[in-house]
Amino acid sequence: MTYKPVIGLEIHAELSTKTKMFCDSLNDPNEKHPNINVCPICMGHPGTLPVINKEAVRKVVVAGLALNCKIAENTFFERKNYFYPDLPKGYQISQYQKPLCYEGYLELITKKKIRITRIHLEEDAGRLYHLPDKDYSLVDYNRAGVPLMELVTEPDFENGQEVREFSQELQLIWKYLGVSDANMEKGQMRVEVNISLTNPDGSWGTKVEVKNINSVKFASDAVNYEIKRQIELLEAGERVKHETRGWDETKKVTFSQRSKEEAHDYRYFPEPDLPPIRIANGRASTTPVGGPPLFFIDDIRDQLFELPQQRRDRFKKQYNLPDNDIDLFTVNKSLGDYFEHVASELLSFDKLGHLKRPDAGHQDKLFKLASNYLITELRRMCEEVSAESADTKITPEMFADLVVRVFHGEISSSGAQIVLKEMFSTGKNPGEIIREKDLEQISSVDELSIAVKMAVADNPKVVEEIRGGNDAPIKFLIGMVMKNTKGKANPQVVEEMLKEILKS
Numbered sequence: 001m002t003y004k005p006v007i008g009l010e011i012h013a014e015l016s017t018k019t020k021m022f023c024d025s026l027n028d029p030n031e032k033h034p035n036i037n038v039c040p041i042c043m044g045h046p047g048t049l050p051v052i053n054k055e056a057v058r059k060v061v062v063a064g065l066a067l068n069c070k071i072a073e074n075t076f077f078e079r080k081n082y083f084y085p086d087l088p089k090g091y092q093i094s095q096y097q098k099p100l101c102y103e104g105y106l107e108l109i110t111k112k113k114i115r116i117t118r119i120h121l122e123e124d125a126g127r128l129y130h131l132p133d134k135d136y137s138l139v140d141y142n143r144a145g146v147p148l149m150e151l152v153t154e155p156d157f158e159n160g161q162e163v164r165e166f167s168q169e170l171q172l173i174w175k176y177l178g179v180s181d182a183n184m185e186k187g188q189m190r191v192e193v194n195i196s197l198t199n200p201d202g203s204w205g206t207k208v209e210v211k212n213i214n215s216v217k218f219a220s221d222a223v224n225y226e227i228k229r230q231i232e233l234l235e236a237g238e239r240v241k242h243e244t245r246g247w248d249e250t251k252k253v254t255f256s257q258r259s260k261e262e263a264h265d266y267r268y269f270p271e272p273d274l275p276p277i278r279i280a281n282g283r284a285s286t287t288p289v290g291g292p293p294l295f296f297i298d299d300i301r302d303q304l305f306e307l308p309q310q311r312r313d314r315f316k317k318q319y320n321l322p323d324n325d326i327d328l329f330t331v332n333k334s335l336g337d338y339f340e341h342v343a344s345e346l347l348s349f350d351k352l353g354h355l356k357r358p359d360a361g362h363q364d365k366l367f368k369l370a371s372n373y374l375i376t377e378l379r380r381m382c383e384e385v386s387a388e389s390a391d392t393k394i395t396p397e398m399f400a401d402l403v404v405r406v407f408h409g410e411i412s413s414s415g416a417q418i419v420l421k422e423m424f425s426t427g428k429n430p431g432e433i434i435r436e437k438d439l440e441q442i443s444s445v446d447e448l449s450i451a452v453k454m455a456v457a458d459n460p461k462v463v464e465e466i467r468g469g470n471d472a473p474i475k476f477l478i479g480m481v482m483k484n485t486k487g488k489a490n491p492q493v494v495e496e497m498l499k500e501i502l503k504s
């Protein structure tokens with residue numbers, strides 16, 4: 001029997017605003033001291049009144065527009081009532097009936113569309129610390145009242161890989177837009193997966209929810225594990241229980257946390273202390289009916305920056321780099337930005353006519369060279385000292401200068417590595433370093449001719465072998481020339497010269 005997995009996600013992300021959702025306490029995820037960023041409003045003292053953080057609303061609308069959502073023109077907050085020590089007010093201000101964003105989608109690489117049901121805005125709860133050998137728990141309210149968005153998808157996923165790809169892309173989009181830092185280890189982004197298998201008649205089976213997942217990889221592992229577990233249950237003639245399970249990252253298994261047989265009653269009702277939210281179509285220059293709205297949708301749309309997928313497409317078109325390089329420059333945005341600075345320097349070198357022997361496709365070759373040195377050499381050096389490429393002593397102009405010298409054969413690739421290291425630590429120009437260290441490559445046939453002739457004269461046996469039809473030992477002769485020129489000969493030129501001599 002084949003079972004088709006049906007999987008949907010619920011993703012929470014803390015918004016990176018300066019202050020909390022309904023008060024001016026700081027929203028600082030890095031605050032180490034507990035209960036510092038609190039005030040009577042987020043502590044739920046009687047008689048206090050919440051005020052909507054406009055920036056948080058704007059960020060959710062930005063997230064929604066980037067995910068092809070419709071934006072609710074008229075919406076409001078609601079109270080979700082429940083009793084738990086992490087919730088000082090006894091209710092969470094959330095959205096229920098009318099989320100800010102709805103009916104969006106995100107496309108996977110395979111072009112499959114994952115439908116987004118809704119994105120709504122709410123406030124986060126405090127953080128509880130359960131101490132292993134104590135009969136009490138501690139609570140930190142720094143997080144209570146931090147703006148939180150919840151995104152819910154339709155159950156459109158079929159496996160862990162899709163869940164992983166979607167979550168990673170979402171994370172990247174939110175980082176690009178400055179909506180959320182979306183760091184899963186820090187709990188800024190929390191993924192819950194709902195998994196069921198279809199019944200033999202095609203209808204959906206009982207779903208299991210898996211929580212406490214703190215990396216994208218674990219989300220995909222939990223999905224794959226749960227699919228296997230449920231298939232085994234059904235094959236054994238048992239039924240899948242409707243429950244919430246946790247993910248044990250050491251044992252790589254899900255485990256039962258609580259049964260969900262009875263539904264919670266949160267007694268939702270509209271929040272009486274906050275005004276409704278009105279967002280108007282069009283721009284601020286248009287006159288809306290019914291008084292000034294909080295935002296105009298098109299004003300926000302105008303501020304959307306380039307999204308990761310748009311960047312990938314543009315990099316392909318503009319620089320024709322391999323997909324792996326492009327992906328790295330998309331995920332590591334600052335390295336990609338640095339690459340673009342180098343590329344624009346290379347183009348201006350070219351425009352000024354400073355490139356020798358420009359052939360068809362020479363620009364692509366230059367871009368690829370630059371990309372190689374950035375991804376292998378510069379990235380490694382930066383990682384060693386945990387710096388961003390833009391903060392190093394190597395300016396994009398200097399980097400481009402080096403790339404052109406490699407392209408011109410003025411310096412060998414091993415020489416270029418030495419120059420890069422020196423540029424990185426001293427900030428000197430490549431030209432200066434090449435002169436100082438005497439690294440200039442010899443590419444002139446005239447200058448190399450004696451060394452090449454010597455290598456041929458000194459190794460008659462090898463020469464005989466090559467002339468007899470075995471090309472391999474030519475490497476040995478090149479090596480001899482390199483040795484005699486202290487590594488400065490251009491190996492490609494030497495190879496050409498040797499072939500020419502040995503032909504006759």
Ligand code: ADP
Nearest residue numbers: 006007008009010153154155194195196204207
């Ligand atoms: P609940 O009322 O239990 O919270 P919702 O309808 O709000 O359920 O859906 C929550 C999440 O579960 C959504 O991401 C949705 O796509 C997913 N989901 C709904 N039904 C199923 C199912 N049968 N199998 C897997 N996921 C499902």
Ligand code: MG
Nearest residue numbers: 009010152194
């Ligand atoms: Mg639900």
